[in-house]
Amino acid sequence: MSGSGVGGTAQIPLGVITLLFALVRIGPWSVQESPRYLAATDQLDDARSAVEQISEANGEERRVQLDDVRNSISDAPRPAAHDEDAEDSAMLNSSTDQVNNQPEASAVPGASASAILPQAVADHIQDLTERSEPLFQPPNRRPVLLTWTLWALMSLAFTMFNAFYPLYLQRKVGKQSGEAEEMQALYDYLWYALSSIPGSLIGTALIESPLGRAKALAISLFITAIAQLVFLASEQAIYVVISGMGVSLAATTAYAILYGYTPDVFPTSIRGTACAVASALGRITGIIAPLLAGVLLQIRIEFAVITSAMLFVICAATALMLPSKTRAAAVQL
Template identity: 30%
Template sequence: MDIEELLEKRVSRSVQIKLVLISSIYWSIVAAGVMVLSLTLPKIAQTYGLQSTTASLIASSTFFGMLTGALLSGNIADIIGRKPLIGILVSIISIFSALSGLKINFSTLLLVRFITGFGLGGLLPVVNAYLTEFSPKVVRGRLLVILEGSWAIGSIIIGIVAITLGKTNYSVTYFVFLLGLLTLVFLKFIPESIKFLLKKGRIDEAKKNLILLGIDYDGVIEIKKESVLRVPILNLFREKYLAITLMVFYVWFVISFSYYAFFTWLPRVISSLIGTEITKSINYTFTMLVMQLPGYLLGAYIIETIGRKKSLFISLLGTSIMAFFFATSRTPNHILINGSLLTIFCMSAWGIIYAYTPELYPTEFRATANGSAGALARVAGILAPIFISSQFKNLTFAISTLGVILVIGGILVLVIGRETKGKSIG
């Protein structure tokens, strides 16, 4: 039996839910690890006595670590497997996030944030590839957007911690990441990617892992294999994938650049636009973080309703339009309304591109594709905080520029993108 058919017919709904929930827990940890900077960076800058541009190095070092992690983890996962790497990366995130809360010298803090970023950036493409390889084609897009939607859950949880337990001492907000080590126990209850094992020729191991899916199958399992080049990343630029890869890379870059430009310095941006205090603007920031959840729900609905290309175009266009409105906001109500709508469309775009990308590439280099796209997103994450912090006196122009590059991304999706709704993946 073909592996696609076996997984489609024999994996129960309860097992699918278990895989989504466990994957979403790890995704939420990454979200919390990234968004904690938006909520604590102003306080860290005050504690260390830093100017905004210097303080941006904390965010940029984190994103540089995410870049390195995303680049390397995809290749590593395509060699050693998804499951063992997930455990390693979760451990890194938990331990080094907690260390970020200590009052250490600035240089050491930058190193700690780099290592934390390595774990954060590395975990995303591995978990994404893992869940993709178990998801039925009829609901694959929706499940992957739900996975990305757990980003909102992680953001909200760390936001609550920041404005309650960490209100007077930001260090507490980082110490709670040690709880992430407890989630490693979940790895005992999920299998390694069956497709990965089969394509590596580990047939007996694949059949043993099927038992964790509730499948007792001893027959022949068939899987289509794709020829691959010796250097994994070069597969993305073969003639068959070149145009798609360039489109994917651009869209990932602009979504990430826009997202981190909006959110890394969001309390300061809001303060600059409407002249409110940083402390009060953090409350606005938390409200916008909460609005990420309906954004992912929007993406989860439209991706299986109108397809990947149209849903991604609409989300990018909506983000662009709301960026223009947000840039011209001058009252608290306008900030909340325009910022919330901006967040909804932006998160919808994020969810859809995370679901769309792994569908465009085969198992042999799916994690490499995810990791490479994620690495480019981290380059954007490095540049975006510096860009915004240098434009506090000219925010309307800066945010309007983001709107333009988002529209270009939407057009590229319509022209170059390939529709994958309801189709099998290799």
């Protein structure tokens, strides 16, 4: 709201702040598309322009020719899905006469979808299918499914605990003192929120550590589950608050590692689609989490926390099955 705040302090309207950040984003700190992606999708002029603008931002005067862009993308290893698509295309072209000589009835089932749906919708579905197919082909299938599982289950587990943390505090501390100390619970929640700040910094450091991102992620998730169980078993208010801060710190560390690991595990050709689906799965389970936690809280408070801890343990086991990425295996742009 744009009116006066508490004590008559004027507040800047939210729309003005949003517009200010948008102008800053568009102006001084513009972000270029990945030149490798542009070259892989035959946008060679845009790829050359992106390289030159990135070089200029880094204080270099570098001029790139189209041949340099073509050579850089042709020398790089391409995913197996592209080779298979090329073979399929060649086989399709070589067998055109055979397809035309087949009875008309045999072509009807394959064309049923495009015949029923509007052409624009059919083209969109076909394009989505073609772009999604490499996600489920070796060697992409395993890391894609494991990473999607992590995004979905981590969001479900963390939201189940984070969304109801003030209620958990009120019930545990209120039960211990015999009265509902709402203000004290809010102060305790402030410590919970502040403890997440170092988690991002720790996660950033672990991303580049020799431990490897997958192992660092698994350890952070396992510590999160342990901290939740300590929170559940604690009786004194100080231990309840400290264990809750441990959950916030470890979970934020895990999320920082996951955010840094996710783009790195996918090759350039599928990175955008795979990351988008992972983020969407996290949003969906984040919506389901309060509903599930609300049902469990109707039974006992312990059920919701234990369920969240079990999900974090499953996530830790899933992270250990991921390929371990270190700084030596740098992401290809």
